[in-house]
Amino acid sequence: MYGPGDVRVEDVPDARIEAPTDAVVRVVRACVCGSDLHPYHSMGASAEGSTMGHEFIGVVEEVGSDVATIARGDFVIAPFAYFDNTCEFCRAGLTTSCVHGGFFSTAQAEAVRVPLADGTLVTAPVGEDSALLPSLLTLSDVLITGHHAAVRGQVRAGSSVTVIGDGAVGLLAVLSAKRLGAEQIVLMGRHQARTDLGREFGATDVVAERGEKGIAKVLELTGGRGTSAVLECVGHLPAYEQALAVVRAGGVISRVGVPQYDQGPVGFDLFGRNLTLTGGPGAQRSYIEELLPEVLDGRIEPGRVFDRTVGLDETPEGYRLMDERTALKVLVRP
Amino acid sequence: MYGPGDVRVEDVPDARIEAPTDAVVRVVRACVCGSDLHPYHSMGASAEGSTMGHEFIGVVEEVGSDVATIARGDFVIAPFAYFDNTCEFCRAGLTTSCVHGGFFSTAQAEAVRVPLADGTLVTAPVGEDSALLPSLLTLSDVLITGHHAAVRGQVRAGSSVTVIGDGAVGLLAVLSAKRLGAEQIVLMGRHQARTDLGREFGATDVVAERGEKGIAKVLELTGGRGTSAVLECVGHLPAYEQALAVVRAGGVISRVGVPQYDQGPVGFDLFGRNLTLTGGPGAQRSYIEELLPEVLDGRIEPGRVFDRTVGLDETPEGYRLMDERTALKVLVRP
Numbered sequence: 001m002y003g004p005g006d007v008r009v010e011d012v013p014d015a016r017i018e019a020p021t022d023a024v025v026r027v028v029r030a031c032v033c034g035s036d037l038h039p040y041h042s043m044g045a046s047a048e049g050s051t052m053g054h055e056f057i058g059v060v061e062e063v064g065s066d067v068a069t070i071a072r073g074d075f076v077i078a079p080f081a082y083f084d085n086t087c088e089f090c091r092a093g094l095t096t097s098c099v100h101g102g103f104f105s106t107a108q109a110e111a112v113r114v115p116l117a118d119g120t121l122v123t124a125p126v127g128e129d130s131a132l133l134p135s136l137l138t139l140s141d142v143l144i145t146g147h148h149a150a151v152r153g154q155v156r157a158g159s160s161v162t163v164i165g166d167g168a169v170g171l172l173a174v175l176s177a178k179r180l181g182a183e184q185i186v187l188m189g190r191h192q193a194r195t196d197l198g199r200e201f202g203a204t205d206v207v208a209e210r211g212e213k214g215i216a217k218v219l220e221l222t223g224g225r226g227t228s229a230v231l232e233c234v235g236h237l238p239a240y241e242q243a244l245a246v247v248r249a250g251g252v253i254s255r256v257g258v259p260q261y262d263q264g265p266v267g268f269d270l271f272g273r274n275l276t277l278t279g280g281p282g283a284q285r286s287y288i289e290e291l292l293p294e295v296l297d298g299r300i301e302p303g304r305v306f307d308r309t310v311g312l313d314e315t316p317e318g319y320r321l322m323d324e325r326t327a328l329k330v331l332v333r334p
Numbered sequence: 335m336y337g338p339g340d341v342r343v344e345d346v347p348d349a350r351i352e353a354p355t356d357a358v359v360r361v362v363r364a365c366v367c368g369s370d371l372h373p374y375h376s377m378g379a380s381a382e383g384s385t386m387g388h389e390f391i392g393v394v395e396e397v398g399s400d401v402a403t404i405a406r407g408d409f410v411i412a413p414f415a416y417f418d419n420t421c422e423f424c425r426a427g428l429t430t431s432c433v434h435g436g437f438f439s440t441a442q443a444e445a446v447r448v449p450l451a452d453g454t455l456v457t458a459p460v461g462e463d464s465a466l467l468p469s470l471l472t473l474s475d476v477l478i479t480g481h482h483a484a485v486r487g488q489v490r491a492g493s494s495v496t497v498i499g500d501g502a503v504g505l506l507a508v509l510s511a512k513r514l515g516a517e518q519i520v521l522m523g524r525h526q527a528r529t530d531l532g533r534e535f536g537a538t539d540v541v542a543e544r545g546e547k548g549i550a551k552v553l554e555l556t557g558g559r560g561t562s563a564v565l566e567c568v569g570h571l572p573a574y575e576q577a578l579a580v581v582r583a584g585g586v587i588s589r590v591g592v593p594q595y596d597q598g599p600v601g602f603d604l605f606g607r608n609l610t611l612t613g614g615p616g617a618q619r620s621y622i623e624e625l626l627p628e629v630l631d632g633r634i635e636p637g638r639v640f641d642r643t644v645g646l647d648e649t650p651e652g653y654r655l656m657d658e659r660t661a662l663k664v665l666v667r668p
Contacts, residue, residue: 274614
């Protein structure tokens with residue numbers, strides 16, 4: 001990506017082992033993320049450009065001499081961050097704060113160098129032709145991110161939840177809230193094909209209105225009180241402000257949309273009603289380990305969020321389709 | 335209070351029963367709160383003035399016809415908010431969000447009308463001459479507020495905690511964190527008499543430096559990582575910014591200082607490291623019920639925060655002493 005709207009497919013040096021803890025993974029499926037659209041809209045033009053992509057599943061081609069648990073030929077899921085899985089933060093489950101870790105940014109490609117392969121990669125007992133590939137790919141980001149939103153939102157049996165955003169993460173936050181036992185799930189989104197899928201994932205109510213009208217509608221649906229959890233899956237300031245308006249006193253706003261703002265209401269708006277604001281990047285390895293069995297046995301079908309597939313050469317088209325909301329989420333097939 | 339620095343003692347109509355759920359309580363002890371200093375600094379000048387005070391203990395003089403659990407002659411503790419203790423928020427423990435509740439603002443007085451007396455007042459088996467009066471009075475606000483900071487900060491056995499602010503709430507947040515099992519408690523404050531009391535309450539480290547130097551010192555004391563909980567007991571924006579700088583990845587900032595700002599850093603500063611921001615008014619009745627036995631048997635001595643006593647007529651002097659930091663916390667004896 002060289003600037004707003006400017007995505008190019010180019011030859012770069014092959015991914016290769018650089019440290020003994022590395023693996024090289026041939027990409028079987030990658031995709032375009034809603035968060036890739038933020039730089040697609042607003043990055044500064046750059047002569048060097050930035051490599052893109054942080055979601056992929058694939059087959060291990062080569063491992064460094066210190067890699068012990070992953071072998072050539074393994075089918076693997078890579079979360080959007082890499083980590084050693086041994087530091088104090090990893091042991092506490094917070095792999096995105098690994099002291100040796102970082103985030104992937106070269107996954108829209110034929111192959112990826114994976115640092116700290118033992119810590120990062122999770123193997124799956126499937127072949128490259130598995131029908132489960134789309135659902136497995138969601139374990140790389142959008143499903144674990146939606147799950148993180150629900151976990152951090154303290155969603156449990158009987159919870160009332162508002163999900164803001166009908167992108168792939170929002171819809172999988174609905175699925176995650178449902179899976180954790182939420183009783184009422186209000187999905188705020190205005191693209192009917194998406195909110196219909198949200199209903200199939202477990203949304204009990206859909207609010208298509210935005211702004212004041214949308215807020216009034218959620219309050220009407222919740223006895224005037226709002227919901228105990230609000231999962232903010234967009235990242236823009238109005239979505240956060242909407243969350244403040246529909247969360248119940250004592251409730252939790254859990255954000256997984258990457259904030260595109262630095263400053264915002266953080267004073268008495270939160271304090272007066274004892275609200276909790278939480279969330280962040282959710283590439284926790286434990287989430288993949290928890291959710292993978294349910295993907296494998298078909299209990300959940302998060303891969304339904306993919307509604308278009310493009311070849312690697314067509315990746316710029318994939319961005320365009322997602323940017324104009326023609327596609328919900330675009331799978332990239334190298 | 336008629337404006338910044340302008341506190342007057344005046345005759346007003348006597349407190350009296352206005353609703354059948356009211357009680358009238360003769361004040362035995364009241365006090366001046368750190369939060370009273372916010373309007374003392376910055377309220378707009380007003381011809382009518384505002385009555386002040388939200389912390390008191392006293393003896394019930396009269397009860398309305400619907401009051402069932404409180405009787406004339408009872409010695410009672412009033413939290414700084416009143417509530418019915420039956421609504422959905424009260425049942426969830428969040429009495430400050432009671433749908434029929436509100437906050438006291440007439441406690442620096444001879445007597446107070448207490449709405450919803452059955453829900454609000456907690457009786458204590460002591461006389462008006464008890465040596466425990468100062469500690470009992472902290473159950474009205476500063477102790478339960480410090481406790482709320484620690485509870486919301488998820489402080490538990492082994493936690494590392496930074497407490498920002500050496501006012502009465504900060505010192506009792508230290509006591510509360512210690513009581514809940516915190517292992518390391520770093521108190522940030524620069525008034526040595528206060529931080530010395532903080533050490534007696536359980537602080538393991540004191541950082542007198544402010545700003546960048548103070549932050550560097552806390553990081554040095556915590557292996558460069560910060561603490562898992564930061565209890566923000568001030569309410570000014572720099573204190574919140576300091577909290578952001580000394581909280582550990584994945585940790586909690588728990589605020590009980592009433593925010594004197596609306597906007598602030600709320601984007602990636604919180605999100606990137608999966609921080610949680612929480613807190614608010616903590617007048618939970620359950621806190622009084624939990625802490626009262628330990629005050630009565632002397633296991634905790636929160637009343638040590640009072641270092642001056644004035645008569646009701648001298649209340650303006652009490653504000654002055656606290657404002658100029660000559661007094662830590664001023665007891666008012668009608």
